Amino acid sequence: MSQPVSSLPTKFELTRPLLALMGDEQIWSRAALIKALADALQLTPEQRAETVKSGSKRLDARVSWALHYLKLSGAIEATEPGRTTITSYGHQLLVEHPDRLTQDNLEESPQYLDDSSTPPVDDSEDLPVSWFVGAVFGDEPGDEAYDHTGHFRTQGRWSAGTPHKYAEQIKSMKAGDRIAIKTAFTRKHDLPFDINGKTASVMSIKATGVITRNIGDGDSVEVDWDPENLLPEEDWYFWTSRTTVWAVRPSTWKSKALIAFTFDGEDQDYGRFLAEPYWEKKYGLTAKPAHDDDDSTRLDEELPDEPAYTVEDIADDGCFVSPSELKRYINALKRKKNLILQGPPGTGKTWLAKRLAYAIIERKDRKLIHALQFHPTVSYEDFVRGWRPSGDGKLTLTDGVFLDVIDAAVNEPDNNHVLVIEEINRANLAQVMGELLTLLEADKRKPSEALQLAYSRPDEDPIFIPENLYIIGTMNLADRSLAIVDFALRRRFAFADLSPQFNAAWQQWVSQRNGIDKTVLNGLGARIGALNSQIADDRSLGAQYCIGHSFFTPANDTKIDDPPAWVRGVVEQEIRPLLAEYWFDDPERVESETAKLTVTP
Known part of the structure; x- marks a missing residue:
């Protein structure tokens, strides 16, 4: 079923009314702007209550996008996290466009053009690092994990929680580097955008600060934590990480946006992310429908004692x-x-x-x-x-x-x-x-x-x-x-x-899984080894033509009741045709070597 057409103004239709509200030179919070705008436009209770599929208010999302485009053009600027005021260029736009602002009007700003995508020119190794770190782990390996953020803020430090694999990265942290404690999770409802009922990856910023000293133990750094009122008011979406230590350099527009959101009070441009081919394919109208009926919000942080494939x-x-x-x-x-x-x-x-x-x-x-x-x-x-x-x-x-x-x-x-x-x-x-x-x-x-x-x-x-x-x-x-x-x-x-491995490990594997006696496998391995020696010594062939162990390693663990018959089947149907290609001009040798492989000890 299609969504009903909204009667709310579009995000670009909201840009001039918002700019007019800010023409009084006051510093505005986003919440105050949304309420004042709804009153100024005389929106009905139904319009104010409109939601997108995720359940969030449609007006909130459109105002956020409108503010982003105004900020992009230089018409408004952030004075502190979550607070915005008009600029001289914003006053100029109000005079030049007394009735409405369009997307083209905003994009005419030189500042807007400067923000467009440009080829990266800096060597990322020379750029400053901002560290996004986790704080969810147990006090000891195996203990129940919990959030240590409050403890770290009180102590003026951060540590990774042993055991971990980040010692070298932590040792590379420098005094003056910015650091943020984050919590990664997934969320399906109450999203500030519509992604067709799918689940989004989310990152909440729990603390920000500046590293003052690296202890040097590969686990801890001392931090001057910022006041809590400087934290972002919203969560960050899409480009997230669950890893305990994430080094982010301002080398792409995504990394620059995350750093500005976390430390400088910038709003996230959901529209720009959703317009990216990767997320458009994942969340857009042409994406596969969601089949997950789980409505819950799930923690998705890496834990220090997670088992790894080794x-x-x-x-x-x-x-x-x-x-x-x-x-x-x-x-x-x-x-x-x-x-x-x-x-x-x-x-x-x-x-x-x-x-x-x-x-x-x-x-x-x-x-x-x-x-x-x-x-x-x-x-x-x-x-x-x-x-x-x-x-x-x-x-x-x-x-x-x-x-x-x-x-x-x-x-x-x-x-x-x-x-x-x-x-x-x-x-x-x-x-x-x-x-x-x-x-x-x-x-x-x-x-x-x-x-x-x-x-x-x-x-x-x-x-x-x-x-x-x-x-x-x-x-x-x-x-x-x-x-x-x-x-x-x-x-x-x-x-x-890689070379054929008819060794003890192969014998043990096939014997245990398929019930073949090791003496049978030992004899088979010896015969294949003798054949491979001849192949390797043949000047027209060489070691790259040897017979590999996969031919004689059953794909499943079914018991083989008649090992000689199994060997004959593999030799006749797989090895003999291969030897016939190798020695196409010597059929007698093909028959002789094939017969040797099927000899029962």
């Missing part, structure tokens, strides 16, 4: 690579941001890529893994952006999966996102990546390194790849049809070589 979990899931080797893979991925797993067929490259992704994400959250497979016809227009036919028969610029993933990572700063590209060398990588190739480098993952796309939209900001986006590719070295990875791309990735 190397040990990868091993428990069925990985046969040693924990020390897995740690090297993860460290390489953290260092380079990009990792390629390469190896013979059947070495579990795709399986391991997703587990390494979970380790980077630190939990098993499939929504944060974005997987696709390259093939020879994948192009820049498919992967990044290109012209595509629309419903009306015209061509429209359409973002590819890479820009969608970048957008998600930029707008979810507290989550690590991982793009898994299977068979990454099946496409012409330099052509597919285009100008974003250079941005893959770890030291270019910041707004100051942003580039304009070949296909750009009007007034679009340049694109950068954020620090919380990782790329894992898989590469099958045994396929002669695949392209060789050029050196320009190769130096932007770390590489991990």
Whole structure:
């Protein structure tokens, strides 16, 4: 059912009446302005009570937007948090436009144009850091979590609550840095905007201040906390973080807006956020309808003792690579941001890529893994952006999966996102990546390194790849049809070589899950090992053509009652065809090696 048409003036129709009210040179609060405006316009009780779907007052939301546009044009200014007054330019607008103000009138202001999106020019590493930190945890690991904000304000300090993983970040906090205690949660009702009944991410600012001294223990800093009356009157929406320590630099319009909201009393421009493609897709009219019937407000803060997905979990899931080797893979991925797993067929490259992704994400959250497979016809227009036919028969610029993933990572700063590209060398990588190739480098993952796309939209900001986006590719070295990875791309990735793992860990896993005696598995592993030695020594083949353990690792835990029959099935249906390709000119050798694999000890 469609919403009834509102009889209230639009946000731009409200701009001149609001400016006229402020023409008396007084300092106005938003609440006082809303009441005075309703009286001046002689709004009916029904008009004043109108709500959007979320339940919040429609008039409140439209006044907030109107005030934002007036402030953007320089017609009004904030004198202190939550208080506004008219400027000389505002008086000028009242004289020049005695009846009404339009959006075009406001956008004619030079100050309004100055606020438009501009390419970032500062190196973000040189920008000051504002710290957004959590204060919800127990006194000891395992204790019930509660909010320590009042305690920290009284003591003039802040600490992270052990155990935590933020020691290096906390040690980097400096005297003079601004700090805010925040609480992240989700809310479905009483929102100051309409998002079609969906749940919004919210952040409440509980305390603000300035760091006066870093203790140096990687846990605590001393803080000069501001008076409570300087806190924002409203909550912050959309671009939020649940992490205990969040370093925010004023390098994008979102980060600048959050800092100004938290420390300088600026209002949040809900409209600008909802107009962003990411949130428009998530909350707009074309977004998927909400299926969540939960009406509650839920705390969404990170807790110090939350379990994380680790190397040990990868091993428990069925990985046969040693924990020390897995740690090297993860460290390489953290260092380079990009990792390629390469190896013979059947070495579990795709399986391991997703587990390494979970380790980077630190939990098993499939929504944060974005997987696709390259093939020879994948192009820049498919992967990044290109012209595509629309419903009306015209061509429209359409973002590819890479820009969608970048957008998600930029707008979810507290989550690590991982793009898994299977068979990454099946496409012409330099052509597919285009100008974003250079941005893959770890030291270019910041707004100051942003580039304009070949296909750009009007007034679009340049694109950068954020620090919380990782790329894992898989590469099958045994396929002669695949392209060789050029050196320009190769130096932007770390590489991990996977090999067949017919080891004790594999034997233990298959024996426990599928009931096969270890002596049978030991013999099978030895025979495959002998075959792999021949393949590796063959000058026309090499180690990249060896037989991987995945061929002989059942996908489920069903008991195998007849192991010899199971081995014969795998050999005849999977290994023999592979050997027939390897030694296509020597069928007798194919038959001989196949027979050796099925010998019963």
